[in-house]
Amino acid sequence: MIDQEVRTPAPRTGGVRAFRGRRALTIGLGAFAALILLRLITGESDITSSGTMSAMLGLAVPIGMAAMGGLWSERSGVVNIGLEGMMVFGTWGAAFGAYFGHSPWLGLLAGIIAGALGGLLHAVATVSFGVDHIVSGVAINILAPGVARYLSDLFFTHESGGGATQSPQLPHFPTWSVPGVGGPLGDLEKHHWILISDLAGLIRGLLTNLSPVTLTAAALIPISFYLLWRTAFGLRLRSCGENPLAAESLGVKVYTMKYAAVVISGAFAGVGGTFLAMVASSNYQEGQVNGRGFIGLAAMIFGNWRPGGVAAGAGLFGYADALQLRGGASAVHAMLLLLGAGLLALAVWHAYRRRMVTAVVSAVVAVGLLAWFFLTDELPKEIVTYSPHITTLLVLAFAAQRLRMPAADGLTYRRGGGH
Template identity: 65%
Template sequence: MAVVSTDVTTPDTAPPVRRGPWRVLSLVLAGFVALSGVRFFTGEATLTASGTVSAALLLAVPIAMAALGGLWAERAGVINIGLEGMMIFGTWFGAAGAYFTGNPWVGLLTGILGGVFGGALHALATVTFGVDHIVSGVAINILALGSMRYLAISFFETEPGGGAATSPPLPGFPRITVPGLSELFVSIESRGWLIVSDLAGVLAGLTTQVSVVTVLAVLLISLSFYILWRTPFGLRLRSVGENPSAAESLGVKVYTFKYAALLVSGGLAGLGGVFLAMVASSAYQEGQTGGRGYIGLAAMIFGNWRPGGLAMGAGLFGYTDALQLRGTGTGVHALLLLVTLGLLLATVWQTVRGRYALAGVLLVAAVLVALWYINTDSLPRQFVTYTPHITTLLVLSLASQRLRPPAAVGVQWRRGQAT
């Protein structure tokens, strides 16, 4: 009998090359070089200034925490529209814990527990009682807004410096500055060199007066990737979001993993709320979240339900928000040149792929944006103010059509149910 060898690797059976991280790194590097060129050409220093980077980091962290919370929930098959409410829980409970004990770390713990409470409510409604995920999330947002208003009146209004919609001043967290490096980067940044000074500005922003909570948030993004994609626990949790019936047939406790995911989701959103109240600000204020829970969901979708992608989405929103806060409209105006360049590159790419109609549309858009840049010196204040929100809409509408959410996300699954 002839023995047929199965060791030969053919092109059809060869393992796929993992290009994802390198592709993302290449895109980030290309974007940075283009941004540096725009800064050098226009002389708009705020584009890569260390102050802009610091502000962007400050604005991106709460969005990233909300997005990471959404990632944990949706990877387990539960849509978490209630992230906004869980962040609100985090802002008030974090402020209360820090103020009444005088210890910011107690505030961090109580804020996270406040978010966990919101996650537990969402899990009870959606997992145990089978309530529609969207309905439950909206209800949590409404509950959080009203109940935190009541608690603020009850506990903060009579305190010195407090009120019905704000807390007294809160203790802050330690901040980290890398001695020697920070000054060196600032010195190089001031030279205005192409790419080198821009890189120094970014590094100066990342090494000067960085809150320890920011460092914790970055570590949590990496830790979430490791847990969800490198551990048996993460594999089981993701299987619950893909096919809960199949997971149950293999002995996975579906309800337990959904509960765990939502508790972690709420805790991460609560951490984002603590950041808003005690790092980005020095007091709790009503309406402090400003829709960041919803923006976090958008960043999660932009990131294709992956930690690295959602971090990029949060960073993009934080950067555009920082530009409009630090500039008078000229910084955002300079970005029109960057948009023109991006559209031209997209035109070339679509032409190479044979999509001539789409390439024509992109070329027309590039010409219109270029004319807008040439014929104006700045942008209207109203447009600049809403630049982050416009960016979010554009990113979501132009994102790759290869986005794939977990297969069973949003499904109201019951034990013993066949898929």
């Protein structure tokens, strides 16, 4: 009977799933409506343009893959801050496979394998030898750039266009678009009609010029949800992150589950690294990961260790980055109005719930942002450049109260420790 409970995931009520689906849809529609209203007030067309939406998707892919990698690892109880280094392994592996294999598809495969090997290294250190998870992750982040530099010097220095810090030009992936979307929706977008042009920009940006890596990344999110929440394998893996000793007593092979999760985590990071080297760029370059592994961890925390939330977090950070690249200082300046209004509404909500300290803090920050918007015409260049990082900090600060991490996340497990 107990073994049957482990093998069969406990059914969840349809009402809870429907409520979560409606809530997510409401939040998404509300956010898009707020962007439309902001565009109308400020006249910044880039806020909902197809170019911004396309850039958002491209910038969200590596962040989302790092975040999904963190989710897989931490759901098994292993903290993985080594995702940054695993993405570095993925960028170099993709370049090696694509260049010497003369195929972008071999590059994708090599990038996944390289990231998975980074995950395997983290699993050996943390699961088998009990090394502190943070120490192991930091070590991988330090090790990866050095290994990539050494291997680049070994394999790329004597190749045309290559060197110790970069690879030669790599073969490109094809790009695909949904037929009949680009031209007609582009014409609608140019009219700047309320809602119609905004929807045209959104759909056109998300359904044109898509790479296979982008489509792979998008498919991996629902696949991960199904595997982790709808299969016996996922139930066993998540039980290791909640109470590994109890899982062991019910026959779960905890070491195997943790190894599988951390290796898969590295493979996800490898997909993100492949995107950076072969889609966002035309070759591997030293430093091109540029902190996206850490932003991915922030997206994972924002998403409360669930795939849907992770996708939303990656989209948010990708949008913040896309807006400063496409719209520049004026578009980011317009976001002050949206942030100020949102925090003011949040202050009213907290006051209604009698959380007066939080309400006062939110109100003070909101008034400051609104005053900043109305008293200035644009933001300093330094703030515009780092707006994605500032967004990361703000989101984590306001999302921290609702988070629920796996209970055994980061704890060292030893077989038989419960006896």
